[in-house]
Amino acid sequence: MEFSYLNDKDLLYYSRHILLPNIGIEGQQKLNSSEVTIFGLGGLGNLLSTYIASSGIKKINIVDFDTVEETNLQRQINFNSDDIGLSKIDVIENYLKNKFNDLVINKYFEKITTSSQVKKIIIDSDIVIDGTDNFIVRKIINEACYKNNKKLIIGAVEGYSGQLLSVISSKSACYECTYEDLVDNNSCSDTGVLAPLVGMISSMMAMECINIITGNKSSYDNKLVIINGLNLSVDFIKTKKNPKCMICS
Numbered sequence: 215m216e217f218s219y220l221n222d223k224d225l226l227y228y229s230r231h232i233l234l235p236n237i238g239i240e241g242q243q244k245l246n247s248s249e250v251t252i253f254g255l256g257g258l259g260n261l262l263s264t265y266i267a268s269s270g271i272k273k274i275n276i277v278d279f280d281t282v283e284e285t286n287l288q289r290q291i292n293f294n295s296d297d298i299g300l301s302k303i304d305v306i307e308n309y310l311k312n313k314f315n316d317l318v319i320n321k322y323f324e325k326i327t328t329s330s331q332v333k334k335i336i337i338d339s340d341i342v343i344d345g346t347d348n349f350i351v352r353k354i355i356n357e358a359c360y361k362n363n364k365k366l367i368i369g370a371v372e373g374y375s376g377q378l379l380s381v382i383s384s385k386s387a388c389y390e391c392t393y394e395d396l397v398d399n400n401s402c403s404d405t406g407v408l409a410p411l412v413g414m415i416s417s418m419m420a421m422e423c424i425n426i427i428t429g430n431k432s433s434y435d436n437k438l439v440i441i442n443g444l445n446l447s448v449d450f451i452k453t454k455k456n457p458k459c460m461i462c463s
């Protein structure tokens with residue numbers, strides 16, 4: 215993280231964040247100096263990348279290999295019908311740069327298959343955010359973050375269920391510890407997905423990221439949050455490090 219002073223324009227733009235007791239000028243400077251990597255520009259990545267950029271984080275790496283499809287538009291709210299067929303990273307880059315003109319965006323049009331590939335992307339990141347849509351890729355990102363000491367926030371939405379988990383340090387239960395036996399790999403094309411629930415989880419991921427950067431405080435370390443979109447219940451499940459975890463022990 216390189217330190218950056220806020221100019222007059224920044225002080226005005228971020229004034230409503232600066233007024234918050236846990237952010238202030240110091241916290242806003244930390245946000246403006248941070249680099250964040252976002253994997254996946256589906257429903258989660260759309261809103262998430264917008265809130266991350268609007269919070270003042272100036273360096274954002276975006277990773278995705280997909281193109282925009284008609285069925286995405288219901289929940290991937292930064293896309294419109296003119297974007298169908300275009301690559302998601304190009305559309306999101308244009309969208310964010312139009313809104314936030316001093317943003318530095320690095321684009322990675324890549325399908326993630328190895329931990330070393332992830333390492334190259336995240337090497338300078340303060341926080342890594344995983345909004346991808348399958349367990350195999352999440353496990354690869356989890357492995358790379360653990361090996362390279364990167365704080366990781368993972369979100370997922372399937373059907374009426376939204377989930378959120380952070381892996382902050384070597385003391386945290388990692389994604390592999392939490393989902394060791396999971397082989398199921400449903401996607402939203404099989405199960406459907408409730409659009410506002412995607413917005414809710416992506417907003418929570420963005421808040422978690424802001425709180426970690428400004429206050430060094432995670433709300434979801436060693437804690438899996440499950441939100442049921444049908445009755446709006448929120449459950450917290452305590453997670454524990456698995457002493458036999460193939461990644462973190």
Ligand SMILES: [Zn+2]
Nearest residue numbers: 388391459462
């Ligand atoms: Zn583990």
